[in-house]
Amino acid sequence: MKLPLNFIKSICCISIFVIGFTVKAQLVNIESKRMHTDSLRFVLSSDLxxxxxxxxxxxxxxxxxxxxxxxxxxxxxxxxxxIGNVNLIRSKDEDFQNSYFLHARFNHKxxxxxxxxxxIQNQNNQKLTISERNLLGVGLRLKMFSKNGSLAYFGNSYIYEIESVIDSEQKFYNHRNSSYISLNQNFKKYNIDITGTFYFQPLYKNISNHRILxxxxxxxxxxxxxxxxALYNYSVINFSSVLEDNRSSNVSFGLTLNL
Structure with missing residues (x-):
């Protein structure tokens, strides 16, 4: 069905003015969601x-x-x-986006x-090759550098994951490694906080099957x-199999409420 021009414009406008961060791939950067709050014991951030x-x-x-x-x-x-996320974009004939994401983490000094x-993590995105991903993980997080508003972290974890392909009803049970480097810089003069992160997640038995974010x-x-x-993401999922590899990039701008 050919959509009217006004309808297409409506889709574009809605897509541009999304508030906050939307999950569009199985790879999610937890670093961007961490809250560096020093002695503050409870924090809540949300948008709708x-x-x-x-x-x-x-x-x-x-x-x-x-x-x-x-x-x-x-x-x-x-x-x-x-952290949790729900994202739905639906028309009369099609879902352009239909996903949710839940992640719970315990961190001990x-x-x-x-x-x-x-x-522990559960996520679902019906528009991707891997429509559902569940995982358990444990690992270490190292503070590499902390000085004058600069922070650098390195993390490494073991992940056990279950992935589902909705089209073929296949399930994959994997043992995966997850490593990341995170750099954070706070510019007090300009009141700006910048974070850059790189993730690499290969299978233990087959490094060519990997995820990069x-x-x-x-x-x-x-x-x-x-x-x-403002947020920019680029991710690659290489299955090293008959499954089609996934590549995804997105830019988002938004407002966040902190309580």
Whole structure:
């Protein structure tokens, strides 16, 4: 069915003015969601978008919601972290985007430089080759550098994952390694916070089956509770099999509410 020009313009406008960060691939950068809050024990960050457009009976519905919350133990040595995302873009005849993401993480301070992390994750995206991914992981996070507003981290984890391909009803049970480097710089003079992250996640038994994610994020507080953010993602999923490889890139701009 050929869509009217006004309807296509509506889709473009809605896509441009998305509030916050939307998940569009199985690779998700947890670093961009971490909350560096020092002695503050509880933090909640969330945003919500609802948009409905109808042109002569042809409609498009968009719902996008993100939430991130963090709780620290009384001695500040343990951190409990939860993030979630739902993104739906639907027309009368087709879903352009239909995904959700849940991630829970426990972080415990072993020394001033080393933390132990354990996490669980569930995500679903009906528009990708791997439509559902569930995983459990455990690993270490190392603080490599911290000085004058600059932070550098290296992390390495073991992941057990279950991946599902909806078209063929296949399931894959994998043992995967996950390594990342994260660099963060706070420019106090300009009130801007910049984070760059690179992930590499190969299978232990077949390194050519891997996932790569690079991300650049800039955030600038507008008020005490509201921040403006810009985000660029580029990801590659190489299956090294008959499955079609996935490549994805996106740029998003938005406002974030911090409570």
């Amino acid at each position: 978008l609802f948009n409905y457009t109808d042109n002569n009976g042809e409609y498009i519905l968009q719902v996008s919601s993100n939430v991130a919350t963090q709780f620290k133990s009384k001695n500040l040595n343990s951190i409990y972290f939860l 072993l020394t001033e430089l080393v933390r132990l992390e354990a996490f 690079s991300q650049f994020k800039a955030e600038m507080p507008l008020t005490k509770r509201i921040s403006f953010s």
